[in-house]
Amino acid sequence: MADSPSLTHTLVLVAARDATSLTPVDIRAARDLVRGAAPITLSEGEAVEIACPAPETWDNPDIGALRAVFAGRGLDVLVTPGHNRRKRLLVADMDSTIVNCETLDDIAAHTGIGAQIAEITRRSMNGEIEFEAALRERVALLRGLSTDLLERAWRDVRLNPGALELVRTMRAAGARTALVSGGFTFFTSRVAALCGFDENHANTLLAQGDTLTGTVGLPILGPDAKLAHLERLVKEGGLDMDDAMATGDGANDLAMLRVAGAGIAFHAKPTVRREIASQVNHTTLRTLLFAQGYRAAEFVTA
Structure with a gap:
C-alpha cells in the first residue's frame, strides 16, 4: 500500500460571522476534499484549520474549485504552506482594504463630480487604465476646490472589520506593519494612527492656501x-x-501580492482575483490572522 501524502499544508476555512457559521457538515466536507487531518478550531463557529497534503496531490488540485464548493455558504477557503505561517511583516493597501471606501472618490462625492471620478477609479483598480495616468486625471478634476473637502471626506471613512485586530495582533507578535497606499497622506497618516501601523506611505495632494491645485x-x-x-x-x-504578508484589492497591488510570501487579495477586483490564488471574498480582515494560525483568543483589539 502506498504511503499517504505528508501533511505539508494547512487549509483554513472561515465563515462570515454576520451571515452564517461553520457547521460540522462544512468542516467534514472540507476535510474530505483535501484528505486532511482532524480540524483544529480557531474560533468556534467561525474558523478552523486542517492540516492537509500539498494541493497538487489532491484529486482535484484547483483552489478555485475548492473555493466554489463553499462560496454559496459565505465561507472563505485559504491554503497555505504549513511552515512559517506567522508572518513578521505586513504591508497593506488602504482604500477598500483597511478602510471601507476609496477616499479620492469620497472627496469627489462632495463636489458633484463623484460619479465621473468613481468610474475612472473603477477602471484603474481593475487594470484597464495605467495607475499614474488615472490618478493625475482624477486629481486634475479637483483643481480650484477647497481643502475643506478632505475633512468632510474623512468623516465618511470607516475601518473595515478586523483592521484593528489584524494590525495590533501582528504588532504584538513582533511583526512590522506598513500602510502603503496609492491614496493620500492626509488619510493614511490618520488611518495608520488609528490602527497602530508602524509607518505609512502615500501620495500628497498639493494645495495653494486652502485651495487644491489639481x-x-x-x-x-x-x-x-x-x-x-x-x-x-x-x-x-x-x-x-516568505516572512511577509501583503494584502490589497486593486490592480496597483498586484506587484506586491505576487511576490509576498502570503499575498492575499481582499474583496478584490476581478483582474486581481483572476491572478492571486489566496483570496478573502466573503469574510473580514480577521481571516488574515486565521490564515497565520492565530486563534481568536489571541487577537489584540486595544
Whole structure:
C-alpha cells in the first residue's frame, strides 16, 4: 500500500460571522476534499484549520474549485504552506482594504463630480487604465476646490472589520506593519494612527492656501513603489520574502501580492482575483490572522 501524502499544508476555512457559521457538515466536507487531518478550531463557529497534503496531490488540485464548493455558504477557503505561517511583516493597501471606501472618490462625492471620478477609479483598480495616468486625471478634476473637502471626506471613512485586530495582533507578535497606499497622506497618516501601523506611505495632494491645485506631489506612489516598500522592509528587517504578508484589492497591488510570501487579495477586483490564488471574498480582515494560525483568543483589539 502506498504511503499517504505528508501533511505539508494547512487549509483554513472561515465563515462570515454576520451571515452564517461553520457547521460540522462544512468542516467534514472540507476535510474530505483535501484528505486532511482532524480540524483544529480557531474560533468556534467561525474558523478552523486542517492540516492537509500539498494541493497538487489532491484529486482535484484547483483552489478555485475548492473555493466554489463553499462560496454559496459565505465561507472563505485559504491554503497555505504549513511552515512559517506567522508572518513578521505586513504591508497593506488602504482604500477598500483597511478602510471601507476609496477616499479620492469620497472627496469627489462632495463636489458633484463623484460619479465621473468613481468610474475612472473603477477602471484603474481593475487594470484597464495605467495607475499614474488615472490618478493625475482624477486629481486634475479637483483643481480650484477647497481643502475643506478632505475633512468632510474623512468623516465618511470607516475601518473595515478586523483592521484593528489584524494590525495590533501582528504588532504584538513582533511583526512590522506598513500602510502603503496609492491614496493620500492626509488619510493614511490618520488611518495608520488609528490602527497602530508602524509607518505609512502615500501620495500628497498639493494645495495653494486652502485651495487644491489639481496636482499631486512627485514621485507618485503606484504599483512599483508599493513593491519597492515591501522589498525595502524585508531587507531592513533582515527577512526573507516568505516572512511577509501583503494584502490589497486593486490592480496597483498586484506587484506586491505576487511576490509576498502570503499575498492575499481582499474583496478584490476581478483582474486581481483572476491572478492571486489566496483570496478573502466573503469574510473580514480577521481571516488574515486565521490564515497565520492565530486563534481568536489571541487577537489584540486595544
